[in-house]
Amino acid sequence: MRNETLIAExxxxxxxxxxxxxxxxxxxxxFLAQQTWDNLPIVAAELDADETEADFAADMRIIQQQSRAYDFLNEEK
Incomplete structure (x- = not known):
């Protein structure tokens, strides 16, 4: 399974x-990532971000549109 597919799922x-x-x-x-990358920056549990939920949803839609996770559906056999 491709990494993009795993991330989408x-x-x-x-x-x-x-x-x-x-x-x-x-x-x-x-925890798993820290085993691989010694200096992984961890985001604080309480974010000080000013991004709204709508902004986040819009960003996620853009990421999903640009994802190649479902490209296999467009491939002809």
Whole structure:
């Protein structure tokens, strides 16, 4: 499975979780990443961002539109 596909699937799963469950997944992913990258910067649990949920949703739509995760659907056999 391609990395983009895994990321897209994981995003769909995360969207269905409660905030506490999503936080646990994020913490576990950070733990796994730290095993690979010694100096991985960890984002604080409470973000000081001024981005709204609508802004975030718009950014996610752009990422999904640019993703190549479903390119295989356009390939002819």
């Amino acid at each position: 994981t995003g769909r799963f995360l969207a269905s979780l409660s905030e506490a469950q999503a936080q646990s997944v994020r913490d576990f992913a950070a």
